[in-house]
Amino acid sequence: MASYDVIMIGGGVMACSTAYHLLKKDSTINIAIIEKDPSYAQSSTVLSDGNLRLQFNIKENILMSQYGLEMLARFSEEMAVGDNKPHVSFRQQGNLFLTDEADVAAAQIGLELQKSLNCQVEWLSPDAVNKRYPFIDPKTIAGGTFGSQDGTMDPQAVLMGYKNKAIALGAEYIVGEVVDVLATNQQITGVRLADGSQHQCRYAVNSAGAWGTSIARKLWIELPVQPVKRHVFHLETNLNPENTIPLTVFPSGLYIIQESGKHFTCGKSLPDDPIGFDFTFNRQLFVDSVWEDLLHYIPACEQVKVVGGWTGLYAINTFDRNAILGEYPSMKGFMLANGFSGHGFQQCHAVGRYLAELILGIELSLDLSIFSPERISNNKPVHENPHKIV
Ligand SMILES: Cc1cc2nc3c(=O)[nH]c(=O)nc-3n(C[C@H](O)[C@H](O)[C@H](O)COP(=O)(O)OP(=O)(O)OC[C@H]3O[C@@H](n4cnc5c(N)ncnc54)[C@H](O)[C@@H]3O)c2cc1C
Numbered sequence: 255m256a257s258y259d260v261i262m263i264g265g266g267v268m269a270c271s272t273a274y275h276l277l278k279k280d281s282t283i284n285i286a287i288i289e290k291d292p293s294y295a296q297s298s299t300v301l302s303d304g305n306l307r308l309q310f311n312i313k314e315n316i317l318m319s320q321y322g323l324e325m326l327a328r329f330s331e332e333m334a335v336g337d338n339k340p341h342v343s344f345r346q347q348g349n350l351f352l353t354d355e356a357d358v359a360a361a362q363i364g365l366e367l368q369k370s371l372n373c374q375v376e377w378l379s380p381d382a383v384n385k386r387y388p389f390i391d392p393k394t395i396a397g398g399t400f401g402s403q404d405g406t407m408d409p410q411a412v413l414m415g416y417k418n419k420a421i422a423l424g425a426e427y428i429v430g431e432v433v434d435v436l437a438t439n440q441q442i443t444g445v446r447l448a449d450g451s452q453h454q455c456r457y458a459v460n461s462a463g464a465w466g467t468s469i470a471r472k473l474w475i476e477l478p479v480q481p482v483k484r485h486v487f488h489l490e491t492n493l494n495p496e497n498t499i500p501l502t503v504f505p506s507g508l509y510i511i512q513e514s515g516k517h518f519t520c521g522k523s524l525p526d527d528p529i530g531f532d533f534t535f536n537r538q539l540f541v542d543s544v545w546e547d548l549l550h551y552i553p554a555c556e557q558v559k560v561v562g563g564w565t566g567l568y569a570i571n572t573f574d575r576n577a578i579l580g581e582y583p584s585m586k587g588f589m590l591a592n593g594f595s596g597h598g599f600q601q602c603h604a605v606g607r608y609l610a611e612l613i614l615g616i617e618l619s620l621d622l623s624i625f626s627p628e629r630i631s632n633n634k635p636v637h638e639n640p641h642k643i644v
Contacts, residue, residue, distance in 0.1 A: 258426075258454065262285070263469050264290075266297045266463050268594075269287050269591075270287065270606075272459055272461065275607045278423070278610075288428045289428070290429070290431035292427075297463060298598070301566025303406060306322050306326070306404060308320065309349055309364065318605070318622070321604040321619075323403060326344050346402070348403075349404035349405075349503070350400045352395045352397070352505055357505065361398070380393075391550070391551060394504075428453075435469060442456065455587075460590050464567035466569060473582075478572045478573040483527050483529075491555055493516055493555070495512075507523055510552075520544065522547065531567070535565050571592070573630050576637075577591070580622075580626045607620070
């Protein structure tokens, strides 16, 4: 039976970033990353849009993204393994959050907070939006905030960067499915895999993404986290803007990302998005539930072709749609990295650092206890602006 200090249950971006940050701070620590599917075909990380934004309304979420920006600036060098330097193709095309009348006040509060933390964000009136992006109908919006530091990257490259560096620093990468989490006297002792093997550890990190609820249930812990299917549609449009278009979120929650020229990806959280582990792609859903919305804001999208797309799972925290981070109160050594609700990819850097510091018991670079599991039992939700994309 192998023995480790820390086992990551699931090997997505949260696990690999945590493993990297642990080993960076303590090269003697013994870590295993256990991943059931090393192709990552269904992992949310590789199926995400890969966006990072500073435009949050909670200070800690902004500070997490700022650390993300710091890491990205040196990612290629810091994650180099020999001559192999990962390139994450970070396109800082900016994010534009458009708002309707009902949401102007909340957007302005967020803007002031972001500015106070030195984020490069500005308010755009409907006319200013129209001047920059004439294809958006200014009558449909009350203005918006533009953040020039926000942007989109290749999430798989970030995952692989952390994974390969963590392995190079000494983490063991095990392909296997965790089917049980073991504990004695409310203290984690190990995990059992589908092949019957057992691995001992003092800390187990629940980094199983949308599967995190079933991992917690092995310890009779109920997390308010549900796997929810989201579609991303790849569109060929007749827009051919001269300037780069920012990732744009419309007041309804619909968003578009310019991939290149007239090619965009597009998505929207729909109230009846199914809960579960279904990954079937339904092209018709665009016509039935998304297209009308897109036409409302961009009339030129009357001419549009769905040329592809995919589905992935959000791990929705139904309590307050924010991360659940830290040790579970009544289970020593059970560390949670769950419930990221659609904005986790960008937080992987700060989450990895935070969990590493908690496990090592060293001074915190950024206190994220606002996202502790205790807030759920204490019924103290921490909400972002509910009108913004999660
Ligand atoms: C369509 C879509 C768009 C998104 N866009 C963005 C975005 O633009 N920006 C952003 O910040 N976030 C975005 N997200 C959210 C983001 O993808 C997630 O919050 C983040 O990637 C979660 O990382 P993770 O490591 O927790 O999960 P995952 O990447 O899913 O990794 C979990 C891993 O655990 C493994 N696993 C599960 N159970 C077991 C087990 N029993 N044993 C072993 N291994 C197991 C899985 O195979 C998986 O590889 C998006 C998500 C989706 C679906």
